[in-house]
Amino acid sequence: MSLHPRVASVTDRVRQRSAKPRGTYLQHVEASRQRGTARGHVSCTNLAHAFAAAPGADKDALRGPSWPNLAIVSAYNDMLSAHQPFEHFPPLIKDAARKAGAVAQFAGGVPAMCDGVTQGQTGMELSLFSRDVIAMATAVALSHNVFDGALCLGICDKIVPGLLIGALQFGHLPVVFVPGGPMTSGISNAEKAKVRQLHAQGKLGRDALLESEMKSYHGPGTCTFYGTANSNQMLMEVMGLHLPGASFVNPYTPLRDALTRAAATRAAQITTFGDDYTPIADVIDERAIINGIVGLLATGGSTNHTIHLIAIARAAGILIDWSDFDELSAVVPLLARIYPNGGADVNHFHAAGGMGLLIRELLDAGLLHEDVRTIAGPGLRRYTQEPFLDGETDTSPLSWRDAPAASLDDDVLRPHGAPFSADGGLKLLTGNLGRAIIKISAVKPEHRVVEAPAIVFDSQDDMLEAFKRGELRRDFVAVIRYQGPRANGMPELHKLTPALGSLQDDGFHVALVTDGRMSGASGKVPAAIHVTPECLSNGPLARVRSGDVIRLDGEAGTLEAKVEAAEWEQRRPEHPSLDHNGWGLGRELFANARASASGAEQGAISFNTSMGLPIGGETV
Template sequence: MLNPRVAEITARIQARSASLRADYLRRVEAAGRAGPLRGHLSCTNLAHGFAAAPSGDKIMLREVRRANLGIVSAYNDMLSAHQPLEAFPAWIKEAAREAGVTAQFAGGVPAMCDGVTQGQPGMELSLFSRDVIAMATAVALSHNMFDAALYLGVCDKIVPGLLIGALAFGHLPAVFVPAGPMTSGLSNDEKARIRQLHAAGQLSREDLLEAESKAYHGPGTCTFYGTANSNQMMMEVMGLHLPGAAFVTPNTPLREALTREAAHRGAKLTALGDSYVPVAAIVNEKAIVNAIVGLLATGGSTNHTIHLIAIARTAGIVIDWTDFDELSAVVPLLARIYPNGKADVNHFHAAGGMGFLVRELLDAGLLHEDVETVMGHGLRRYTQEPRLIEGELAWLDAPAASLDRDVLRPASDAFSPDGGLRLLSGNLGRSVIKVSAVKPENRVVRAPAVVFDGQDELIAAYKRGELEKDFVAVIRFQGPRANGMPELHKLTPTLANLQDKGFKVALVTDGRMSGASGKVPAAIHITPEVLVGGPLGRVQSGDMILLDAETGVLRVEVDEAEWQAREGVTADLGGNEFGMGRELFGAFRHLATGAEHGAMSFGMDR
């Protein structure tokens, strides 16, 4: 039976979303009636659409009797996670022909890496690259040549952007096709240790680069459990992947077989196939709750407290941080993957992976089983894992027991009874904090504020020796409208060093931390942000701040009359507006909603 709290929260989301969801489904239905058959195109339109196709494909495209699959890809060969996608379109086209349909490369979308831009000006484009990707997806599909689409992408903003774009074409079936993680290199624990040594000035840049090169050493996603790998978990638990596809490494026969099978499935899902299932039917309120549950059960990325809200809103579904917080109270933590443990995603996959996880959550009544997926009705199919048997792709039941209980556990013996994601609220606004990697003794910090207008200011103060004390770092003007809400992961080694020295430290900001945020308590995504008058802008250095992740409290302890009399600060943000392409994103910053509304720049109901 479904957990009563999961059922109650789902029903609340359904009631809250009823009007918007009905409007969305009406639009999807109308689009479905008008297409997607390319037969609606004029002869001139259609001739343009197949002019360059191979002769065999051209015949099928011309006759308009067989489905045509669109391929939307985030391929580039600079980024390890997306480099393997180069080979996928050829495999997909061959597999489509085997299934009696055609496939065309509909378009590419940009893919940027937060690992490359971390702490750099380009990071201020990162969050809004999600919206650019969504729009690029729409451009790719706007030709109305396609009966379904396969979406090739992996990393932080790419998968949310692709899914938002897919949902704008909700009448089309969608299959998400991942590339998988790179093989394990330098351990994440050792990588973090070396970063802290470098931040403390005890290790040279050359030694740091050597270590980083051993950690990030080949094709595939980074192996820690940040936003990229959280994306893959969510696509699977939402039924948008083939079962077990998330964490199969690139350049292996199994990876190729899964990619080819994705095309076969895409053909069957079209209105011209055996079982029409549009993406709008898969991504409903139950699937969104399943995504949140999966995120909590695995200690996933805090970035999805923004991205999932934006994804849901595109499908006419309204969720908020209270939903995350209340689900976290009943969803146990079943996985320990760095930064919430020492293992990487390859260890998680080997221990039983997604099949084991989904079965445990289903059997514990924490996931909705009665959902549509790309494999058909019901999530139970996702308790299986793929194998190649004599060269043929097959699915077998996931292991009955975890193969490494230090990495993956059953719901009956969880690492923690809750998911470790909390809502904080008080006179500074609303924020989220991830505590699954924070030791219990560090979850409550009461200390004076030290106010900064950027992470570089804090690092400079650290190097001057000014932060050898208990303090709460307040980093302001880091919200979506101020500077595009860059991740502040550059602060992690510095604050971790101070915490390791025995100081009580915490971070409070209207910005983001990395999906790999870890052992230092961080109240992030504070809404409303400082630029639009958020109360965090009234905090002064020396004010006492209480961050209590156990009771969900975040407040500044200032006399109420004085607090109300204070005026918010202003800042010269001209340095955020130009260079590295930032001048092209002014409209995104101007239009962005708050973090709890998905930090969206689209002209939707706000």
């Protein structure tokens, strides 16, 4: 199938736009490749430090030049359900590496905070910037320069983007991403959402809410809704950094362990010591980035990736913006319905045909670049297969077979010729309030256009207090301002969803407009998010006053304050005190990150990269 003209044109535009920074990035990669790793030319003292604690056989192998050394960079901790399984991955990786003629060393850990724990709490204000800390921690782990490849162990929201941004600074190294898989299914997402709304309305107590949540989040693995964590896994697969079909295999299963071992084997094979050298700089190019956007749109993935993909691309010298997402969304059909876009979870999606079927449908529709490099070999068609154990025992060999010829559940996954909708459900909103993103794939058509008076709040807690006082039982647009990267680290505002959802269910026309983020699990209520420029950068959202009529049109792609032009131009932004954002729970340490953060459409990056790309509130 020939490439869809829109995919081709957007890719060409991105390639032209990125020519200079991408060229600089590749020059740096080639210089690093030419220098090689330190094992071959550093002093004996340096080298002895690098493997002083290694087992005898590994030490002997690393003394010579013939075995590659693989770095393990892990986000393990045992509080995050998704990352707890990584505790037992290093021994599997090390054993498989030895059998493949390589050594694997645990190079470093990276922090991994749980947005599920911090959601709606002060700690969420560190979440977005934790991505950049993870990127820097990844760089520290690899900075010893004694590695010939790397395996990155991470799943959740900021962790995978951070690991990838860090790994891309070592573009000459092959890098394999190793997932842990989703937890088994708990109670239905519809039941969970209903209990949350009843609690928000005061009809259920905390004990009943906690019991419901514990039945949903109940074991090791990622949360099973299709939020940012599982969107990460989709991206790593469609961008060629996972082994085919690795994303959604449950943890602590023989197949999961076999895939982990196979990841180590493959990492050894694609170093410069083998015949299939595949550095990450060759995997993540303009085509892979476009493939990631297409995958996100086709599955109704997390809005957080309208920020993270931009930051990832920039780390590889590639410039994308929200117009690219918007143009692709118009031609990429929605092929999956996974909560919050439907009732199913990722286990149901995987059982219906999963990533192999999805990628095949998108390739056959000409919506993905097939001619890419991946860690599994040349071409994305390899990813239309799914893994299985060829036998009945835990030691049975790992094999791959074609994904099902047709979806096993059309309520969850469909072919490109019979999609859930003709577009991808992510849209760019523009108007006199700036540029914003809306995810309409989970919003019913009758709720996609809201025109109502604004009620301005300076925090999500202020809005919830007004809700509890019964002041919001009317049509309105909630404007939650000063929630951008520079103001307070751009927290997710997911805890507003039950309150706004209950008002919508009661027949009121409600919407949210904010320069903050929403969780990847949100979507029922129309929300214009990531409004850029943010309020602290004198963005126009700071001019809105309570009572102004706001029109959010998710169909036409507009976001406007219906205020006379002359009055609008005369208004000046309101600047409430933000002193309370600077202290408590470690926020003091992130003052520089807030001060230097770029806008959401530039990836909300708090550091510069080696390509000399500007940071700050500029537009691409």
